[in-house]
Amino acid sequence: MDNEVDVFYQELPKVELHAHLNGSVSSQTIEKLISRKPHLNIEHGMTAIGKGQRRTLDECFQVFKVIHQLVDTEEDILMVAIDVIKEFAADGVKYLELRSTPREEKTTGLTKRSYIETVIKAIQQCRSEGVDIDVRFLVAIDRRNGPEVAMETVKLAEEFMLSSDGLVLGLDLSGDPTVGHGRDLLPALQRAKNCGLKLSLHLSEVPSQLEESELLLNLPPDRIGHGTFLHPEVGGSQSVVDKVVENKIPLELCLTSNVKGQTVPCYSKHHFKYWYQMGHPSVICTDDKGVFSTDLSQEYQLAASTFGLSREDVWKISQQAIDCIFAPDNVKQQLKQKWIDLQPQVFK
Ligand code: IMP
Ligand code: ZN
DSSP, X not given: OOSOOOHHHHHSOEEEEEEEGGGSOOHHHHHHHHHHOGGGOOOGGGTOOOTTOOOOHHHHHHHXXXXXXXXXXXXXXXXXXXXXXXXXXXXXXXXXXXXXXXXXXXXXXXXXXXXXXXXXXXXXXXXXXXXXXXXXXXXXXXXXXXXHHHHHHHHXXXXXXXXXXXXEEXXXXXXXXXXXXXXXXXXXXXXXXXXXXEEEEEEOSSSSOHHHHHHHHTSOOSEEEXXXXXXXXXXXXXXXHHHHHHTTXXXXXXXXXXXXXXXXXXXXXXXXXXXXXXXXXXXXXXXXXXXXXXXXXXXXXXXXXHHTOOHHHHHHHXXXXXXXOXXXXXXXXXHHHHHHHHHHHHTO
16 A cells, blocks of 8 residues: 555445456565465566556556466465455455456366356355455456457356355456457347346446447446546547436446556546536445555545545445445445444544
């Protein structure tokens, strides 16, 4: 983590809805992975973007490739997922939707199915240890891999949605936004929606994707990742904004990720301002807390200091995120009660 975070933001109960597993690996866990695989000659600077540093989006995607080299067995995935879950819990996150792209690795025997099973095992293990966090899983489609792999991923996700006792709730569409076109993935996404998987789609993360966003918004998705270039002030369009607003589709907003990945010029120009001022459901998230050297408390504090939010405003943002989760109503009710119980302690 780059900066000291005020205790208020750490004690604030939080909901994290946009966290890629392999992007969330902390430097401590990277250390353990490097010592397991010294022959790869991977150094710390290759897996994270530190304070004041920026990278092009393309360079960010190179970082994921390095981390994937370090995480290529069931054992690695189990350790990484458990560490990530415990770190979010230690940061005051009470409900977490983790997302990850199932990978197969011929050399280690890892399959896409065992990948998902291992993440589920990590969630169950944390639960049985009494870690104070409710964790769910979204299976991710990497758009780079094209329509057939996307369809295969949807079928796997569907199977696990039915067999994981509510742990697998939905699907994420992510990956390098400059590769491929969402049009080709529509049949897979439509099938996912029809079978009851919730959809969180990275939309308009880079400019000039309005046509794709318009198309995918017709599904419609249940949440939007980033949505950086949807609004007219940055080349988007009012009709797209209207569609998002009419369908009340929450946005998952990741300030540091967008600043360090240079899709947003600086914190004060982040589109959080546009959507928050409109009163549209906007959830503060980390995206990749490991790669971007941040955590959720820090992201809340940055939003507050950048946009002049009071502690009451910040509380409301974290509380309203509960309505945007993919878990069912009884979970929302439990979380709302938890927030009520914790409020006196946070504002003491
Ligand atoms: P994994 O799915 O757990 O392996 O997490 C890393 C993957 O998440 C990357 O390879 C990308 O496919 C995806 N990802 C992480 N951050 C971003 C982002 O900002 N935009 C799009 N995709 C992302
Ligand atoms: Zn993302």
